[in-house]
Amino acid sequence: MESAQSRTYIEYINSLLRKRFSSFSDIVAYGQNINAGSRLAGFTRGLAPNGQSLVLNTTNTENAQVGFGFGLMLGGKRAVFLMKQLDFLYLGIDQIVNTYNIIRNIGHASGSFTIFPVTVDMGYEGPQSSSNNFADICSMARVDGYAITNAYDAERIIMSHLGAPGFRILSISQRLFKQEIIDPGKPMAADPNTKYVQYLEGDDATIVTFNFAFPYGWQLATELKEAGLKVALFNVNYMTPIDWKPILESVRVTKKLVIIEDSKSENVSAYALRAAAAALRLEKDILVRRTLDEKWLNPVSDKMDINCEAIIRELS
Amino acid sequence: MSDRVKQDKRIAEEIIRLRIGQMIVNEEQKAKRLKVGVHLAMGHEAIAVGVSEIMREGDYLLPTHRNIAYNLVRAGAVRPILEEYRLHREGLNQGRSGSMNMLNPERGIIYTSSILGNQLAVAPGLAMSLKMDNKKNVVIALGGDGSIEEGSFYESMLMAQSLKVPVMYLIEDNEWSLGTHVKERRCPIDTESLARSLGLRYLHLKGNDPYAYIKALREMRDYAILTSSPVCVEVRVYTLGDWRLKTPEHPEGEIINYHAGPAPEVSLSEWPIIRDNDEDPIHVLIKYFDSTMLAEVAREQFTTLQKEVA
Numbered sequence: 001m002e003s004a005q006s007r008t009y010i011e012y013i014n015s016l017l018r019k020r021f022s023s024f025s026d027i028v029a030y031g032q033n034i035n036a037g038s039r040l041a042g043f044t045r046g047l048a049p050n051g052q053s054l055v056l057n058t059t060n061t062e063n064a065q066v067g068f069g070f071g072l073m074l075g076g077k078r079a080v081f082l083m084k085q086l087d088f089l090y091l092g093i094d095q096i097v098n099t100y101n102i103i104r105n106i107g108h109a110s111g112s113f114t115i116f117p118v119t120v121d122m123g124y125e126g127p128q129s130s131s132n133n134f135a136d137i138c139s140m141a142r143v144d145g146y147a148i149t150n151a152y153d154a155e156r157i158i159m160s161h162l163g164a165p166g167f168r169i170l171s172i173s174q175r176l177f178k179q180e181i182i183d184p185g186k187p188m189a190a191d192p193n194t195k196y197v198q199y200l201e202g203d204d205a206t207i208v209t210f211n212f213a214f215p216y217g218w219q220l221a222t223e224l225k226e227a228g229l230k231v232a233l234f235n236v237n238y239m240t241p242i243d244w245k246p247i248l249e250s251v252r253v254t255k256k257l258v259i260i261e262d263s264k265s266e267n268v269s270a271y272a273l274r275a276a277a278a279a280l281r282l283e284k285d286i287l288v289r290r291t292l293d294e295k296w297l298n299p300v301s302d303k304m305d306i307n308c309e310a311i312i313r314e315l316s
Numbered sequence: 317m318s319d320r321v322k323q324d325k326r327i328a329e330e331i332i333r334l335r336i337g338q339m340i341v342n343e344e345q346k347a348k349r350l351k352v353g354v355h356l357a358m359g360h361e362a363i364a365v366g367v368s369e370i371m372r373e374g375d376y377l378l379p380t381h382r383n384i385a386y387n388l389v390r391a392g393a394v395r396p397i398l399e400e401y402r403l404h405r406e407g408l409n410q411g412r413s414g415s416m417n418m419l420n421p422e423r424g425i426i427y428t429s430s431i432l433g434n435q436l437a438v439a440p441g442l443a444m445s446l447k448m449d450n451k452k453n454v455v456i457a458l459g460g461d462g463s464i465e466e467g468s469f470y471e472s473m474l475m476a477q478s479l480k481v482p483v484m485y486l487i488e489d490n491e492w493s494l495g496t497h498v499k500e501r502r503c504p505i506d507t508e509s510l511a512r513s514l515g516l517r518y519l520h521l522k523g524n525d526p527y528a529y530i531k532a533l534r535e536m537r538d539y540a541i542l543t544s545s546p547v548c549v550e551v552r553v554y555t556l557g558d559w560r561l562k563t564p565e566h567p568e569g570e571i572i573n574y575h576a577g578p579a580p581e582v583s584l585s586e587w588p589i590i591r592d593n594d595e596d597p598i599h600v601l602i603k604y605f606d607s608t609m610l611a612e613v614a615r616e617q618f619t620t621l622q623k624e625v626a
Contacts, residue, residue, distance in 0.1 A: 028444065052448045059478055064437040064471035071441020071455075074426050077448060079441065098431045099438060105412055108421050111445075 002155055005183070009176040010042050012151060016158040017116075018046050024163050025051025027078040027112075030058045030065070034082045041177060043118065044082050052077075066092030066115065070099045070167075073111035078163045083117035086171060087131040097141040100167055113167045119147075121175045121212060121262070123302030130297060133265040134171045134211065138239035144168040145239035146194060149176070149214035151183040153237050156194040169239075173212035175302065182218055189246065195238035198246065202230030205256040205284070205315045208247055209235045210270045213262040216288070216306050220258070223308045229315060231258075241269040244276050251277050256284035256315055262304045264290055284314060327365055327526050328601045328610065333617045334361040334385050335588040335598055337394040340625055341384065341401065342557075345578040350401040352414040355382040355576040358590060359556035360488060362597035363521070364389050366529035367456060367486065370537050374453040376442050377424045378435035380460060381416040382488075382555075390423040395624050433459065433466030436485065440472055440546075443481035447544060454482045454540050462493035464505055476546035477514050483546040484536060485511075490555045492573050511548035522552040524597040527604070554595035557582050586618045587611055 002015055021029055027049075034044040035057045047055045058065055065081055066089070072079035083089060089096070096115075103109045120132045138145030146161060148154045148170060161168050189198040200221055209217035214235045221233045232250040236242065251257050257277050261270040274287065288311075290304045317325075338358050344350050357364070364385035371377065379386045387397055391408060400407030401415055409419055416430035426442070429435035439457035446453045463469060464487055476483045487507060491498045498504075511518040519536055521529055533549065540547045557579030560569025582590060589598045601610055 026448070028448075054448070056479065059471070059474050061471035061475050063468050064440065064475045067434065067437025067439075067468070067472070068441035068444070068475060070427075071438040071443070072445050073441070074438065075442045075445020077445045094431055094434060095437060098429065099427070099434055102413075102417050102419075102427060102429070105417075106409060106419055106421075108419070108426070 007181055009172070009179050009181040012181045013148065013154055013158070013172055014042055014045055016154055017044070017162070018048065020158050020162050021047050021053070021080070022050055024078055025053055027080065027163055028054045028056065028072055029080045029082060030054070030056040030068070031082040032058060032060055032084060040082065040084050040118065043172070062088050062091035063095060066095035067099060069113040069115065070095060070103060073109045073113040073167065074103065076111045078112040080114045080116055080162060083115065085132070086117040086119045086134060086137070087128050089115065089117055089137055090131060093137065093140065096137070096143060100141060100143065103167070110165065112163050112165050114162045115169045116162070117169070117171050118174050119171045119212065121173055121302045124299045126299045127297045129302065130264060133263050134169075135239040135263060135268055136265050138169060139267070142240065146170050146237045147212055147239065148172050149212055149235060149237070150218075151181050152185070152187060153194055153197055153235065154181070156190070157237065160194070176212065176215065179215070182215060184218065191242070195242045196234055196236045196246070198232065198234050200231060200233035202232050203253055204229040205231045205258055206247065206250040206254045207231050207233045207258045207260070208270070208273060210259070210261040210268060211263040213260040213304075216260050216262065216304070220260070220306070220308050220311060224312055224315065227312050227316065229312070236269070239269070241272040244273050247273060248276060248280065251282070252280055255280065255282055257282055258286045258288070258311060258315070260288045260306065262290055264292065286311060286314060324527065324604065325613075327369065327530070328605055329613050329617065330365045330389060331361045331526060331597050331601060332588065332610070332614050333621065334364060334388050336584070336614065336617050336621050337388045338384060339582065339584040339588055340394060340621060341398060342579050342582055343584050344398060344401070346580065351403040352401055353577050354384060354401055354415045356557060356574065356579060357382050357385040357555065358579065358582065359554045359596060360385045362524040362526040362529055362600065363488065363551050363553060365526050366533050369530045370533045371424055371456070372453065374446070374451055375424050376426050376453070376455045378439055378455065378457045379425060379428045380435065380458050380463065381430045382460070383416075383418055383428050386458070387418050387420060387425065390420050390425055393624065394621055398625055433463040433468035435459070436463065436472040437468045439483045440476040440479060440481050443476065443483045444479060447481050452541050454484055454537050456484045456486055459485065459487050460493075461487065461489040461491055461498055464507060465502060470510070473511065473514050473516060473546060473548065477516060480544050481546065482540040482544050484540055485546060485548045487548070487550045488553045489550055490553045492555065492575065494575055495573060497573070507548065507550050516545070517547045519547070519549045520551075521549060523594050524600045526597065526600070554591070556590045556596060586615050588614060
């Protein structure tokens with residue numbers, strides 16, 4: 001595993017991206033400014049092509065860029081479209097839905113295509129930031145989408161999904177860029193495709209984080225431990241509902257469910273888990289979501305407030 | 317008969333085969349024996365045959381929803397296409413694509429878009445894969461006068477030229493988008509100026525002369541490959557099959573432009589001409605061949621295709 005010691009989230013992501021990219025000799029990395037200036041704040045810095053591989057700064061043409069990736073995939077190549085902002089991807093949604101549907105319907109594309117945008121969740125973007133919702137895009141087209149939140153899932157997701165046959169979207173959180181990346185160590189359990197990972201085991205409560213909320217859950221679990229409570233901690237990396245069975249097994253024991261979801265989407269798969277868990281006669285059912293006030297379309301912070309003390313009181 | 321004459325005759329046979337093949341599909345539509353609606357392309361046969369003639373092993377063709385002429389010419393048979401419209405397992409795509417997204421990867425049709433302009437965006441990526449492998453091939457991306465209204469037309473040409481990849485944008489201009497004539501919906505688009513502004517070589521074709529089309533298209537294909545750059549070809553086509561709809565307002569019948577589904581006033585016949593002028597590629601063949609000989613070719617094609625689909 002790539003060492004995560006004392007590295008920022010974006011440094012670590014970049015190191016994995018470089019490592020994965022250089023392992024192929026037929027991969028095309030492309031996007032706006034990926035090989036110029038700050039290289040998307042360091043995200044795409046230092047990509048070194050091998051063999052046929054290419055690194056291309058491209059035009060501001062998102063629909064054509066998404067089509068370009070599917071074209072490379074149809075031509076048997078590996079493509080990765082690196083994007084500064086997730087919401088730019090709405091300009092290519094027709095390709096993600098219709099072109100991908102045609103390709104997967106017949107199954108004749110032997111190549112690989114990964115779209116790898118930054119979810120801009122710092123705030124201060126104004127109206128456009130309201131559409132920085134990763135799950136919405138994945139749900140619209142029923143596309144495999146994986147959020148990268150820590151050193152473990154970053155390694156698993158980037159080193160197995162990027163460049164693999166087929167199509168998927170991976171995304172990273174701008175909010176976490178400059179933070180030291182969390183290394184949660186070896187997990188208790190993980191889905192083979194990293195749709196979910198269980199990091200901690202415990203009988204006092206089950207914490208499940210969605211989207212890019214893992215750091216909040218990790219912090220809460222740490223504080224709960226200090227308060228003498230041992231909790232199970234799951235992170236759901238996949239953007240649309242999964243088989244909840246492993247999580248529900250934990251909830252069946254703890255009877256206390258804490259869901260932390262930090263996106264601004266109206267419809268989130270956390271609700272599907274909550275509905276499934278409701279049948280287990282929960283003693284505590286806590287949902288932590290972003291609250292949007294009347295200024296949510298103004299340039300304001302996207303930071304989500306989480307009151308760990310209140311949750312600890314509820315669970316104690 | 318010289319090789320050249322044989323070749324020319326074969327092309328005429330193909331055009332007639334495509335017309336009668338579409339007339340058979342039309343009869344099936346009229347009889348409601350198809351599961352999906354078909355966008356017939358009677359009148360598009362000359363350009364479809366021309367494109368197929370210049371394609372070489374390894375070239376890609378990305379058609380639109382109105383892909384029947386291209387699929388007929390590339391498949392070389394009517395039956396698998398008809399079965400696809402019936403959504404049968406014997407269909408070209410085992411009944412999984414239907415009409416608007418019909419593919420034939422073995423014959424270069426690797427992607428067909430029912431969404432206006434999506435295929436244009438896919439073309440540069442495919443062309444880049446050819447370039448990476450140093451292949452002397454081209455991607456032919458079809459569109460219509462409707463799809464050039466989409467941003468993807470501009471985006472795709474810009475990207476293809478910026479990345480220097482061999483794409484032939486082939487725009488079939490029939491002047492209609494659904495039931496709206498181009499003059500009813502927009503200002504004129506000077507496609508030539510648009511293409512040239514991005515540095516693309518441009519060619520306009522009209523007249524449905526298949527032999528002229530083949531020569532011109534071959535030159536454009538060669539240029540795209542030689543220079544590893546995109547080119548733009550615009551071709552005037554007339555989608556035949558207009559019909560009259562009698563209404564209280566129009567008791568004599570209002571002309572309805574053919575878009576999709578059955579063409580009620582076109583009937584399967586041994587001599588499949590629809591319009592007695594250059595708007596009909598069958599009519600254009602009379603310039604090159606004795607009409608008695610063409611009629612004989614048509615009879616043979618009619619008999620052969622009837623047997624094929626029986």
